[in-house]
Amino acid sequence: MKKLASLGLGLLMTASMTAAQADEVRIGMITTLSGGGSHLGVDVRDGFMLAMERSGRDDVRVLIQDDANRPDLARSLSNEFMQRDNVDILTGIIWSNLAMAVVPAAVRQGTFYISPNAGPSDLAGRMCHENYFNVAYQNDNLHGAMGAYMREQGFERPILLAPNYPAGTDALAGFKHLYEGEVVDEIYTQMGQTDYAAEIARIRASNADSLFFFLPGGMGISFMKQWENSGVDLPVFGAAFSFDETIIKAVGSAAIGAMNTSLWAYDLDNEANHAFVEAFREAYGRTPTLYAAQGYDTANLILSALEKAHPSDQDAFREALREADFDTVRGKFRFGPNHHPIQDIYVREVVEGDDGQPTNRLIGIAVEDIQDIYHEQCQM
C-alpha cells in the first residue's frame, strides 16, 4: 500500500509541475525512433533539432516522444502532449496511418500540426484544416512526378510494384495519374514482406520495358538485393523513399543505376542547402537524407513564423506560417490553398560515390511546381 500511495503522489506531483512559463513556446514531436523504419524518425528529429540549435533561441522547448510506429501509441502521446504538457505545436509523424490517427483530432482541439513527412490524401483534400500544414509533400507528389518523367523518357510498358496497403495503392494511383498511359501490370505484395522471388518471377514473365516500385524501408532493401541477382535486366525507377542515403548504403551495388524522384538532393546548389549539409555532416557524421532535410525545413518554417507571432495568437501565427518566409534547402517553396507545398520535384540517379559506396546524384527536374490533385476537395 505504501508503494501505491507513493506512486499516486508521484503522479500528482508531475501533474502539477506543468503550466509554468507562459511565454515559452512548446513543440511536441511524435516520431518513430524504434522498431521498423526508425531511421526516418531519427533523421527528421536530427534535422529538426539542428535547425533549432542553429537558431539559438532558448524560448522554444521541443519535447520528443517515440511512437514505435504504432498508431494507438501515437494517439495517446498526442493527448499527453496536448492535455498534460500544453504544447502549442505538434510535429514529427512519419507514417500516414499514424498521421490519420492523430492529426484530425489534434487540429480540431486548436493545436497546430506541422507535418515533416506524412501527407495522406484525406488531409490534403476533404479533411483539410486551417491548423494543419505539410512541409514535406502530398504522398502522391513523388510518384506522380516519376510517372511524368518516365512518360517523357519514352517508356511504354512499365510494370508497377507496391505493398498492398493504402499508401501503396495510393502510390500506384498517383503514378498512373501523371503517367497517363497503359501499364503492363500492377503487382501488390504483402506489407513487411521480405522475400520477392515470386514477384520477380512475375516481372520476368511479363513483357515490361521498365519497373516502377514503391517499397519503403527494409522492404526496398530486400527487394533491390534480390533483384540484382535475378538476372532480370530492366531499368528501375522509384520514389526517394526507397533510395535514401541510409537505404542505398545497405543495398550496396544493387542500387546503382536506379533513378528516383525527390523533393530535395544533398547536392542541390543553393546557399541554404550548402550550409545545412555541412552543418549536418559535422554534427552527426553522416550525409543527411531527405527526411533530415524535411525536418530541417519544418523547424525553420516554425521559427520563421515565431519571429512574427506567438502560437497563442492563432490567426496571426497561421498567417505567418502561410507566408512560408524561410530559407528552404529546396531552392524554393510555397504553400497551396490546402497548406500543402507547391514545389519542384527532382530526379536523382544512384551512382558510385568517391568512397566506393553508392550515393545519389542530382540529374535534373522531373516536374516543376507540382501540386496535388486533392486541393480541389479542400474547403477551409
Place this chain on the structure above:
Amino acid sequence: MTLFIEQLINGLQLGTMLFLMASGLTLVFGVMGLINLAHGSFYMVGAYATALVTAATGSFFVGLVAGIAVAAAVGALVELIVIRRLYHRPHLDQVLATFALILIFSEGTRWVFGSSPLWLNPPAMLSGSVTLPGGLRYPIYRLVIIAVGVAVAVGMYFLITRTRLGMRIRAGESDREMIGALGVNIARLYTLVFAMGAALAGLAGAMVGALQSVQVGMGEPVLILAFVVIVIGGIGSIKGALYGAILVGVVDTLGRVFLPAFFRQFMSPSEAAGVGSAIAAMLIYIMMAAILAFKPKGLFAANE
C-alpha cells in the same frame, strides 16, 4: 509453365530456410520440452555477426562461420543464464520469459548497432544467375540456399541416427528421466542441443540476411512461420519439421502468386490484388487450423 516451376523452386527455397529455423525449435521442444519464442533472436544475432565480420574481414565465408559461432555462443549463454531455469516450469512461464528475451535482444541490438539496416551481400562468386535445364534463369545464391538446407537435413539425419549424441537426443525425447539414470550429463546435453538450435537459426539468418536486409526485428516474421511449420509437422519431430517446412514454403509462395491471378478472372485488377493477397496471407494459417482440426498433434506427432 516455366513460371510455375520457378515459383515451385522459390517455394522450395523458402521451405529449406524455414527448415533450418524449425529444426532447432522442434529439437529444443522435443528434448527439453521448452517452447522458445526467442529463437528468432538467434536468427538476428547470426545475421548481425555475419554482417559485422564480413565488413571487417571482407570475406563472406569468414563472416558466415563467425555468425554461426556467435549464434551458438549466445545460445549457450542464454541457456546457462535463463533457459535452464525454465525446463520444469509450465508453458505459460516459458512463453513469457522468452517473450521477454525477444524484447531484450531486439532493443539491446538497436541500442548497440542503431536502427539502420546493416549491409550484407552474397559473395561475388555466388551472385548472378544461371540457366537451368528448360531455359529457366535462376539466381545462384538461392540454389545455394537450397543446397545448404538439404545438406543440413542430411547431416541432421546422420547425427540423430548414427552418432552417440544423436542417440542421447533420441533417448531424451522418449524418456527424460531415463537418460539421467544412464549417467549422461543432462545439463551439458541440454546446453549443447540448445546451442545447436541457435547455430542453425544463426546460419539461416546469415544466409537470408545476405538476400534480404539485416535489421532489428528481422527474426519475428520467420519465427511465427517456423512455429506454424513445427505445429503442422508435429512438435518434436525433425521429419515433421522437414515436411512441414516444405509444405508451408510451397503453399505460401504459390498462394501469393496464383490467388490474385485467380481472382483477376472475375474482378478488377486492384480488387483482385486486395482480395487475393488478403486470402493468400491467411492461407497457411487456414491450412494449419485445418490440419490441427483433424490431427490435433500435427502430421508426424512425436511421442508425448
Place this chain on the structure above:
Amino acid sequence: MNKSNTSTLAPQPGLPTPAASWYDRKGLVQIGLLAFLLLVPLALYFLGHIYYVNLASRITLIAMAAVGLNLAIGYGGMISFGHAAYFGLGGYVAGISAYHAFDFTPVIGWPVAIPGSDSMLVIWLAAILLCGLLALAIGAISLRTTGVYFIMITLAFAQMMYYFANSWPTYGGEDGLPIFLRNGLPWVDTNDALTFFLICFGGLVLSLALTSRIMKSRFGAALTMARLNDTRLATAGVSPYPIRLVAFVISAMITGLAGALYADLNGFVSPTMLSWHMSGELMVIVILGGVGRLYGPLAGALLFVMMETLLGGMTEYWQLFLGLVLLFVVLFAKHGVMGWLAGRERHE
C-alpha cells in the same frame, strides 16, 4: 504477516471459499486497488488534468481485457496466445459501426440492410455477440488440442484475423480506421473524459463481479476441476470440453467489450489491436498481476501502463527494461504483484 499460514489456509481459486472477508489482507488490497484507480483520476479531473483521466481509462480497459484473458488462462488453464483477436474484433465493431453511421451507409446491404450505429449500447451488444460467435468457432476447433498446440493454434487464428484486417482495404487495411466522433450514450456526454472513465470503470467492476460470480458457481468449480484434473471431472460424469468452451467464449466476450471501449477511447482502431504483440502484452499483464488472481489483471495493468509511461518518458529503449522486469518476474516472482501484495493463494 505469517506467510506460511496464509498459504496453507488459502483456498483454490474457484473452489468454495471459506467466507472471504473484506477486512483481511487480500480484501484490503483489492479494495485499495479499486479505490486507487477510481479516486486518483477523480482528484486529478477536478485539478484539471484531463490527461491522467484518459490514462486511467486506458489502464481500466486493458485491465478489463486481461480480466477476460485471466478467465481463460488463470481459471480455465487455457493458455490463449490469441486474445488480441477478440480485443481487435471488439474495436473494429466500434470503428466500422461508427464509420457507417458517419457516412449514412449500411454495414451490410444484403440480404437485409443493417445500418451503422453510433450508439454505444448497440455497439457493445454487437461486439459481445460477435466476439462470442468468433470464440465459439475458434474454441470449438482449438480446444480439441492441448498444451503447446493450443497456444499455437490460438496464435494462428489471431494471425489470420490480423492479416485479414491488414489486407482488406475497405476499412483502412494497415492504416486503420479513425473514429472521428466518439460514440454516444443516451443522457450522458461520452466526450467528457471523466464520464467516459466512469463508464470504463463500471465495465471493469462488472467484469470482475461476473468472474467472481462464475467462479463461485457450480460451473466455476467444474472449470477449476477441468484445469486441475480433467480425468476426475470426466469420471464424475461431466465432460470437460463444453465447460472449457463456455468459459472460453465468456472470456472472449469480456475482452471484446473492452476492445470496443478501447477503440472509442483512442478514437482509432487498427490491425495493431489484433497483432501477436497485443496478445503477448495481455498475457504479460495477467502474469505480472498474478495468474488466476481475481484482481491480478488490475494490478498488472496498473504496473504495465505506468512502466510504459514512466520508462517511455526516460528512454527510447524502454522495452529493453520492460523485458528485464518481465524476465525477473517470471523467474523469481512467480506469484505476480498480487502474490506480493496480498500473499500467496495457490499451492504450487
